[in-house]
Amino acid sequence: MIIIDTKSKIPLYEQLYQQIKEQILSGQLTANQKLPTTRELAADYMISRNTVINAYSQLEVEGFIKSIGGSGYYVEQLNFVPPISPNPSFSYANDIVYTENIHSIYDFQYGDLDYNCYKIKAWRKCITDAFDKISLQTKLSYDSPQGLLDLRRTLSNYLYISRGVKCSPDQIIITSGHQYSLSIIANIFSSENWIFAMEDPGYNGTHTIFKQNNYSIIPVPVENDGILVPELQQLQNTLLYITPSHQFPMGSILSIAKRLAILNWAGNNNGYIIEDDYDSELRYNSLPIASLQSIDRNNRTIYLGTFSKSLSPDLRIAFLVLPETLLPLYREKYQLVNCSVPSFLQIALTDFMLSGNYQKHINTLRTHFKKKYRLIINLLKKNNSSDITIHGSDTGSHFILSINTDLDQQAIIDRFAKNNIRVYPTDIYWINKCQCPKNQILVGFGSIPIENISKGMELFLNTLNDISFKL
Amino acid sequence: MIIIDTKSKIPLYEQLYQQIKEQILSGQLTANQKLPTTRELAADYMISRNTVINAYSQLEVEGFIKSIGGSGYYVEQLNFVPPISPNPSFSYANDIVYTENIHSIYDFQYGDLDYNCYKIKAWRKCITDAFDKISLQTKLSYDSPQGLLDLRRTLSNYLYISRGVKCSPDQIIITSGHQYSLSIIANIFSSENWIFAMEDPGYNGTHTIFKQNNYSIIPVPVENDGILVPELQQLQNTLLYITPSHQFPMGSILSIAKRLAILNWAGNNNGYIIEDDYDSELRYNSLPIASLQSIDRNNRTIYLGTFSKSLSPDLRIAFLVLPETLLPLYREKYQLVNCSVPSFLQIALTDFMLSGNYQKHINTLRTHFKKKYRLIINLLKKNNSSDITIHGSDTGSHFILSINTDLDQQAIIDRFAKNNIRVYPTDIYWINKCQCPKNQILVGFGSIPIENISKGMELFLNTLNDISFKL
Numbered sequence: 001m002i003i004i005d006t007k008s009k010i011p012l013y014e015q016l017y018q019q020i021k022e023q024i025l026s027g028q029l030t031a032n033q034k035l036p037t038t039r040e041l042a043a044d045y046m047i048s049r050n051t052v053i054n055a056y057s058q059l060e061v062e063g064f065i066k067s068i069g070g071s072g073y074y075v076e077q078l079n080f081v082p083p084i085s086p087n088p089s090f091s092y093a094n095d096i097v098y099t100e101n102i103h104s105i106y107d108f109q110y111g112d113l114d115y116n117c118y119k120i121k122a123w124r125k126c127i128t129d130a131f132d133k134i135s136l137q138t139k140l141s142y143d144s145p146q147g148l149l150d151l152r153r154t155l156s157n158y159l160y161i162s163r164g165v166k167c168s169p170d171q172i173i174i175t176s177g178h179q180y181s182l183s184i185i186a187n188i189f190s191s192e193n194w195i196f197a198m199e200d201p202g203y204n205g206t207h208t209i210f211k212q213n214n215y216s217i218i219p220v221p222v223e224n225d226g227i228l229v230p231e232l233q234q235l236q237n238t239l240l241y242i243t244p245s246h247q248f249p250m251g252s253i254l255s256i257a258k259r260l261a262i263l264n265w266a267g268n269n270n271g272y273i274i275e276d277d278y279d280s281e282l283r284y285n286s287l288p289i290a291s292l293q294s295i296d297r298n299n300r301t302i303y304l305g306t307f308s309k310s311l312s313p314d315l316r317i318a319f320l321v322l323p324e325t326l327l328p329l330y331r332e333k334y335q336l337v338n339c340s341v342p343s344f345l346q347i348a349l350t351d352f353m354l355s356g357n358y359q360k361h362i363n364t365l366r367t368h369f370k371k372k373y374r375l376i377i378n379l380l381k382k383n384n385s386s387d388i389t390i391h392g393s394d395t396g397s398h399f400i401l402s403i404n405t406d407l408d409q410q411a412i413i414d415r416f417a418k419n420n421i422r423v424y425p426t427d428i429y430w431i432n433k434c435q436c437p438k439n440q441i442l443v444g445f446g447s448i449p450i451e452n453i454s455k456g457m458e459l460f461l462n463t464l465n466d467i468s469f470k471l
Numbered sequence: 472m473i474i475i476d477t478k479s480k481i482p483l484y485e486q487l488y489q490q491i492k493e494q495i496l497s498g499q500l501t502a503n504q505k506l507p508t509t510r511e512l513a514a515d516y517m518i519s520r521n522t523v524i525n526a527y528s529q530l531e532v533e534g535f536i537k538s539i540g541g542s543g544y545y546v547e548q549l550n551f552v553p554p555i556s557p558n559p560s561f562s563y564a565n566d567i568v569y570t571e572n573i574h575s576i577y578d579f580q581y582g583d584l585d586y587n588c589y590k591i592k593a594w595r596k597c598i599t600d601a602f603d604k605i606s607l608q609t610k611l612s613y614d615s616p617q618g619l620l621d622l623r624r625t626l627s628n629y630l631y632i633s634r635g636v637k638c639s640p641d642q643i644i645i646t647s648g649h650q651y652s653l654s655i656i657a658n659i660f661s662s663e664n665w666i667f668a669m670e671d672p673g674y675n676g677t678h679t680i681f682k683q684n685n686y687s688i689i690p691v692p693v694e695n696d697g698i699l700v701p702e703l704q705q706l707q708n709t710l711l712y713i714t715p716s717h718q719f720p721m722g723s724i725l726s727i728a729k730r731l732a733i734l735n736w737a738g739n740n741n742g743y744i745i746e747d748d749y750d751s752e753l754r755y756n757s758l759p760i761a762s763l764q765s766i767d768r769n770n771r772t773i774y775l776g777t778f779s780k781s782l783s784p785d786l787r788i789a790f791l792v793l794p795e796t797l798l799p800l801y802r803e804k805y806q807l808v809n810c811s812v813p814s815f816l817q818i819a820l821t822d823f824m825l826s827g828n829y830q831k832h833i834n835t836l837r838t839h840f841k842k843k844y845r846l847i848i849n850l851l852k853k854n855n856s857s858d859i860t861i862h863g864s865d866t867g868s869h870f871i872l873s874i875n876t877d878l879d880q881q882a883i884i885d886r887f888a889k890n891n892i893r894v895y896p897t898d899i900y901w902i903n904k905c906q907c908p909k910n911q912i913l914v915g916f917g918s919i920p921i922e923n924i925s926k927g928m929e930l931f932l933n934t935l936n937d938i939s940f941k942l
Contacts, residue, residue, distance in 0.1 A: 025766065062760050063696070063726030078731055124602055131595055134785060176647045176787070176811035183654070187683050208807040212658050225534075255534035260549055289533050295496065314605060316647070316813045336679040340647035340811060342787045 004045045012047050013054035020055065024064050024075055035065060035073040106456030107422040110249075110398045110444030112313055113365070122357040123311075123348075130348035147174025147319070147339050151350045155319060158353060163280060164294030165303055167321045173330070174319050176340040178278070178306050179209050181320040185274060185302060186213035188329050189239060198241040199227045201429040201436065203248050206241055206276070215239075219431035222247060226254035229261045236269045244292050245280040249429050249442055251392035251399055259292050266300035272323075273301045279309040279396040281362050284370040299323035307349070309397065309446075310362055317341055317349060369397055372445045372453060379457045380464075387468035397446035400426060404469045408438045415467050416441075419459040475516050483518050484525035491526065495535050495546055506536060506544040577927030578893040581720075581869040581915030583784055584836070593828040594782075594819075601819035618645025618790070618810050619817045625824050626790060634751060635765030636774055638792045644801070645790050647811040649749070649777050650680050652791040656745060656773060657684035659800050660710060669712040670698045672900040672907065674719050677712055677747070686710075690902035693718060697725035700732045707740045715763050716751040720871055720900050720913055722863035730763050737771035743794075744772045750780040750867040752833050755841040770794035778820070780868065780917075781833055788812055788820060840868055843916045843924060850928045851935075858939035868917035871897060875940045879909045886938050887912075890930040 002019045004012060023029045035041075038056060042049040056073055059065045065073050146152065152169035159165035175181045186196075191214040198206060200219030210217055218235065220227045226247060232240065240262070244254035254262075266273050275292045283289070293303040306318035322330055352358045373394070380388060380401075392399030401423075403412060409425045416423045423441045430436040448456060473490045475483060494500040506512075509527060513520040527544055530536045536544050617623065623640035630636035646652045657667075662685040669677060671690030681688055689706065691698045697718060703711065711733070715725035725733075737744050746763045754760070764774040777789035793801055823829045844865070851859060851872075863870030872894075874883060880896045887894045894912045901907040919927060 021761070057756075058760075061724060063728055063730075076728060078728055124599070127602060128595070128599060131598060176651075177809055179808055180647075180811055190685070205807050205809070212804050212808075214661070253532060257534055257547065257549055259534075285528075289529075290492070314814045316811055333683050336676050337650055337683075338648055338676070340651055340787055342816070343785045345813070 002045065004047060013051045013058070016041075016045075016047075016052065016055035017058045020059060021062075021064055024059075024078070029075050031075055031077040033075045035075065037072055105420050105422055106452060106459060107448060108443045108445060108456075108460075109422060109424060109447060110442055111308075112444075112447035113309075113397075122355070123352055123361075126348040126351045126355075126357070127345070129351065130344040130346075133347055134344040144343075145334060145337055145339050146170075146172065147341065148343060148346045148350070151346045154350050154353050158358075159303075159305070159321070163277065163305075164290040165321060166294060167303075168324075171321050171324060171327065172319055173322065174317065174339055174341050174346060176316045177318050178276070178304065178308065179205055180340060181304050181306075181318050182206060182209040182274075183213070184320065184330070184334070185239065186210055186215065187333055188326060189272075191215040193237060195235060195238040196241070197232070197235055197238050198431075199243065199247065200431045201249055201426065202241065202243070202431070203276070204428050207431065210241075217431065221435070222250055222252070224252055226252055226258050227262075229258055229265070232262065232265045232269075232271070235265075235271065238269070238271045239274055240266070240271055241274040241276065242292075243276045243278065245277055245283075245289050246393065246395045248276075248278065249398065249400055249426055251395065253289060253393055253395075254292075259295065263292070263296050263298065263300060267298045271300065274304060275301050276304045278304070278306055281310050282366055282369055282396050284366065284373060284394045293321065299325040302326070310365065311349075311358070315345065315349075317345065368450065369446070372448070372450050373399075375450075375453055376443070376445055376457060379461065383461045384464045384468065387464060391440075398442055398444040401441050401443055402437060403439050403441070403464065403467065405439050405467045406469075407467055409436075409441060412439070412441055412467060416460070416463050419463045421456065421459050421463060473516065475518060484522045484529070487512075487516075487518075487523065487526035488529050491530060492533075492535055495530075495549070500546050502546055502548040504546045506546065508543055576891050576893055577923060577930060578919060579914045579916060579927075579931075580893060580895060580918060581913055582779075583915075583918035584780075584868075593826070594823055594832075597819040597822045597826075597828070598816070600822065601815040604818055605815040615814075616805060616808055616810050617641075617643065618812060619814060619821070622817045622821045625821050629824060629829075630774075630776070630792070634748065634776075635761040636792060637765060638774075639795075642792050642795060642798065643790055644793065645788065645810060645812050645817060647787045647789070649747070649775065649779065649789050650676055651811060652775050652777075652789050653677060653680040653745075654684070655791065655801070655805070656710065657681055657686065658804055659797060660743075662686040664708060666706060666709045667712070668703070668706055668709050669902075670714065670718065671902045672720055672897065673712065673714070673902070674747070675899050678902065688902065692906070693721055693723070695723055697723055697729050698733075700729055700736070703733065703736045703740075703742070706736075706742065709740070709742045710745055711737070711742055712745040712747065713763075714747045714749065716748050716754075716760050717864065717866045719747075719749065720869065720897055722866065722870055724760060724864055724866075725763075730766065734763070734767050734769065734771060738769045742771065745775060746772050747775045749775070749777055752781050753837055753840055753867050755837065755844060755865045764792065770796040773797070781836065782820075782829070786816065786820075788816065839921065840917070843919070843921050844870075846921075846924055847914070847916055847928060850932065854932045855935045855939065858935060862911075869913055869915040872912050872914055873908060874910050874912070874935065874938065876910050876938045877940075878938055880912060883910070883912055883938060887931070887934050890934045892927065892930050892934060 002016065004015055006012070008015065020029070036044065038049050038052040041052045056065065060067060063076055066076050067073050149169060151174060152172040155172055156167055156169045159167065173184065175184065186209060194215070195218055196210040196215035197218040197220050199222050201222060207217065220231045226244065227242060242254065244259060246253065262273060265271055273292060277291055280289065291303060293301040301323065303321040304318070307315050308318065377390060380390060387404045389402040390399055391402065405412065407415065409427055413423055413425060423443055426440045426442050427433055427436040473487065475486055477483070479486065491500070507515065509520050509523040512523045527536065531538060534547055537547055538544050620640060622645060623643040626643055627638055627640045630638065644655065646655065657680060665686070666689055667681040667686035668689040668691050670693050672693060678688065691702050697715065698713060713725065715730060717724065733744060736742055744763060748762055751760065762774060764772040772794065774792040775789070778786050779789065848861060851861060858875045860873040861870055862873065876883065878886065880898055884894055884896060894914055897911045897913050898904055898907045
């Protein structure tokens, strides 16, 4: 039984095709059964013969039926006819639902920017200009697997001036984010021959990539001025991931003595250092600290950067700088892998940097973040200095707070939440979870608008007062 | 000796900082050496004392010098001082240089679109609208690791209607390209326990990802209606990559009998099928063929799609649809991995699809490509039918041409190039290179403007006449 609905938007031939197909798949029409001729079927359903021919052609092309010259159409012999199951019902369990009242909460989250301090018009213009430019060009991203040369040239100059990084554009690879950069490193090396070591605590999004790639992961404890260097001495053939400019999440700066010791270790033990310089531009009382890469003379440092912290986490543009010695290995593995960043975004970013707007934006951002940071820190110090310890270094968009309290992290977070304040755990950043102080929380100030800080901090300080011991 | 250039754009304190740092690193200033006081240095160089204080603070923060209360500043004890090497000289050997005369060549390349048939205004508007929307929202891409729910919902409906794919938005993962999708699959499974098999010839960009991830790769020969199914019988625990709707590069359609046999094989041998449906929307004489996923009742098909062929290769948006049974494994490995596609592009694409502009664009593209395809094929058949065989199926944006000639692929390509025609090799798609016919070339027609085809084909046919045997 075929039902043809002439009022449906679905073309008639498609209705016919679908129903015959379902009848074959469900076994209603059986192997070698003769189908009505196109003329008969057209007459039966009062449709044009061309409609039937179209449907039969499609079924034939797909191998459901065969035409036997002169004799007509027959159902094909199909060995296995699976039953048809109903459509799956849709569930959205794993998705976050955005509620309207999110804005009544003072959210001290990490990793985002307040768009009020954005050079938004200039950036928007770069995007539309780039879009107009690219539509006349073609598949640039296929032709430049490491990213567009213009962007890599611009970046090479910028990195030298701003971070002391010495590299040619050939050493730069543009990627769609920090984790993509890491997956390239994980692929260039191999989990069979290399160990992955990382600072503990450290960024959990880094950990996950090397775990995914089956590396053995060695945690290296962090003290006030960075990782414990003696722990490295037993490690050979190791990739060491560190955040020297601003240890994540603890906020310390790796001292030059340790930097030199780590470079020394790498040179003597076939180690490579993965230097993640994620937010070095956001430094408030001094110049950004020169990168580790800039003082490495032995090609032992892989430098990672991102535009997520300085421009937008939603841009999905990051990069890595490989030592020249690793380029042949990279090219062997990535020769046929396309760049994952749209060219028009790469062109937009290049224009944004070359026009000076990026530097202006960074300056604005720095001034803006510095104000927010100092405002928060001053309020904390004035009101609760004896109840807390602030870990950080006048840098970036977050700090860690230790509170004199018996409560654990989740209980602290819950108490803040009762006062409409969102603060965040730090235990997710510990590999050795048991080493994580119970009384620490992470406070971010990137996305909270500056005008909300005073009101938010009032509630913040009240909560602190409630939960902390008085000494 | 320090040189302060008051006319330089570099701030004075930075000049001072840099030069003292270099002197420490190069050994000119030695450990524990006392530095001039800030007052002395300011007087010596006729700069403000604050400038010197700024420079010293920076050096102290980085651990190059230490201040000893009351006594002044001293150079730190650094264990290892590497020599300073000169800047690397930049080379651009690996980059393609775009020349102006590229447009005088008739380029039958594969993988790109002619932007003349683009709904460019509607798409541009979606991009700018999305940009304006996103700038008020925040880091959406961090919150939706599988991609924005709205896009996944839209895609889920679209795939059901257009390709028969049955899936919930939960099963869809938005990625920054075909290869990124494949790397997720390579990561979910493991090269230790799984074999990767793929059609031979097949897409070399697929091969490279599984090779990178250390999989054993088994080539499965392709005949006229798709891969040789009996070859599968010896394979267990295997991921099988195929292009059923339009075999790449040979152009055949996988028959329904083979589809069922392959599904059967997968069910009985713990196999998974990676169905790459890269250009199924570009079909000229019939409906797109329903996907393999749509007739799989056993959760054995991973469906891959891309917007590279239908919208733009530069968009860098693709997706995969996982069977529900693989979702727990995926979530375990990818819980902390961010989506690599900017949200504003995801929002733009959602709007483009929901507004009906995507479907209109596909229709335009199909009509346009069909015209080009038929024009080329008719010219070939009329003029050289005895010298050539065309492999393809009225689908997509390329076909394969076998030429009656003794020349090998490179020689054929060179002869075309002499007449300003670019055609492309097929041997790069063969795993068993020796199986690749010497006399085949790949002809793409996606990017060549329709108005250039007649003139281009004149030169094309002349070349064919020159190089082929007359039978």
